[in-house]
Amino acid sequence: MLSPQTLRKQLTILSELSEKQPGYYYIHGYFCGLACAPTLIKPSQWLPALLGDIHFESESQLTLNDALFQLYNQIMDEALNRCVTIPAQCKLSKKDIKVSLAEQQPLPQWCLGVLDSFEWIETDILTPDEFDIFADSEKRVLAFTSWQNIRSYCRWAGDEWERHALLERRMLGGSLEELIDVLRFGGLDDDNTDFDDDFVGENAMLMAFDEQVSESIDEILATDSPKVIDLIDTILEGFEAAMGPGFVEQNTGHFWLIHETRNYMLLRQKRAGLNFKNGNADKAIEELQTLLRLNPNDNQAVRFSLINMLICKGRWDQLQALLKQFDEPSLPVLGGKALLAYHRDPKGEAAAKAKRALLKANKYVVKYLTGQKQVKHFEGMYSPGSAEEAELYILEYGKEAWRSVDGSLFWLRAS
Template identity: 40%
Template sequence: MSPTKIRNNVIKLSELSTKQPNYYFIQGYLMGLGALPQLLPPSEWQPDLFGDINLQKESELKYLESLMALYNQSMDKVIQNELKMPAKCSLSKQDYRDSLKPNMPLPSYCKGVLQALKNIDKRMLDAGQKQSLNNLSSVLKAFSSEKAAAKEFGEFAQYNAQEYKRNYVYFMADAIFELRFSNDLTLSDDDEAEFNSTFLDEEPNEFDELLELVLANTELKALEPIQMLLDIMESGLITKQFIKDNTGHFWGLHETRPYMMLRAHRAKIHALHGYTQKAQSELEELLKLNPNDNQANRFLLMNCLIIEKQWDKLDALLADFDFQELHATASRALSAFVMHGDSKPANEYKKMLQQQNKHFTKILTGQEKLKEQQPPYFSPGSKEEVAVYLDSLGKQAWISVPASLFWLRKK
């Protein structure tokens, strides 16, 4: 059955129902069903979506067949990790509010997903599952109406809206993994007992306390206890075979997160002390383990690649994470400056940097100062966002490209 035929039949089915949802709401709802931890039979979700359906002719049964075909397509997309919204659910680049009028595709789709997610019994979720569900719901609610968007996006609304929309697939993927598949990857009782005896011994908090101490230290001397902890982990649960079997969704396993955190911290220490090649190799390995990059290891990796002048690898990384994040825009600006000099392509990225964060140029060129103590969070466009950029070797990356800071300051 062709996509056009399915669409037309599903729309006709909706017109025969009491709720009469539009087609984008239906698409969103069916994709939302794919995130549920339990399978919901059609006898339950069809009334939730349509209300009562008044089929009067036998020929109208084909409308139900088309609905089930669309449902099966949605489930296939979930399994294949094809989570992008329909093309019509776009966000205006001029004014995001133009895309959030009532009954437009984007808010309709998001409301559909939210409606499906109401079928989840939150009392049955663990902390990680609740967090992933809340993160996804926040994004969906932000795009459900102009009022909700204004409340969520704040001062830098247009930029924040674009970032939320661009990152939607990652929130959706994380929620689907946590809600549907994370329990399948948890340790068996025997493995959990081995893990606990290896790391916790008689004192329940000993490992956590040691981990916290190590992660707070960025001196080279911290590399020794990091290696010691990694050796213990790799001789127990996290074997070479375990890594091979779970590459691609490593961060989804809560038991492996200390391991990922330690390796990312080791990369940071190497980078801060000038060993950028070692840091680069480690970060590239971490991205293989966790391609969604929940740890944001790509930020430090971008600047390591710039310092090492590995422009082809940088371009490939930027293609994999095609976001308008400050780190990515700065990296593209430097790459364009190296390739083309003080040119139109480079200056377009420089202009984009100024639009994304008015403090960026002034802080990097010494015209503005940062507070010594930075809060553990930031909002896009703030000084704190620039501080996060600098903390991942941002200034060193610009210094490594001759004349780039003079070009950045040039009007």
């Protein structure tokens, strides 16, 4: 698994060897656009369209393709959770929007990649409602390909167009996530997921508050001191006041699709983790269960920590329901199934089968659970079966879960 820095470096080299020589941000955007397509576009189709011919100068350079497919798989995995992560460098400067949208800047390059991959979407087979959502997303992405385009897109705002351009940029990822939800998962059944033009006006207070606190969010999220809980409480109260009456009830079920609620949800997830580490597991569990109600698709992956917290508190019936809701081959789910089966019958065949599935999925997990290996520098990226996946499992309270069940670690190590 390549680190983000190595990944970008290798993609740059691969691009230089190719006929079309797309930049990193263009490639990232291209894959995000592919993720919106209702059917899978095969690599044999998109690879020549993206790179053209590639002239490898040595056999060792063939491994550069691994970087390309790592990024592709990463973005497709995010799409399965209806999530679009735009690179942090794709910013719209408050001081100089024009400079941010110069031709070779990250944001317009990313948007051009999205637009070019949209060519794979067969619009003639979309329903009228699907086409309208696609067209709206396409227009928003197109707006950020140049200063002239964003100025035209926000011309309705008059002298306030720059402020609204910044708000539109914050909605860019959510717009693609809605498109993924609609085209890939049939999300049109939910009438509340539409991003209409009235959203900006009706939720101006929420947008303004989110913009006001957004610069301090990263620092708070990086802090592990329980003292920050009081600050989080204060900010969350501000968010809820800005949302106004009826907002939560109206938008429950798709909070993550509203970009201005994401910091709110991330802060609640952080507060849950701090409460758990500070001995308030019941508060933490309640917090994560609330987040799942607000966003059942769980783009934040709160289910993984919640699984282990429920085990720590011995809430086996709630654990069973959660594992049924998210029946997937992820490491936390497999670990939860193994501990649930062990709790019910340590010597039973169901427990033995669940243990085999867990160990087959990740050969490193036992060493991390037993302390033979320690988490050192987890960088936020992993592949199934890797040591990084096992490290992430530990960070999501996997060790606490196994230690809370008497005899489970001895059973896991036994052949």
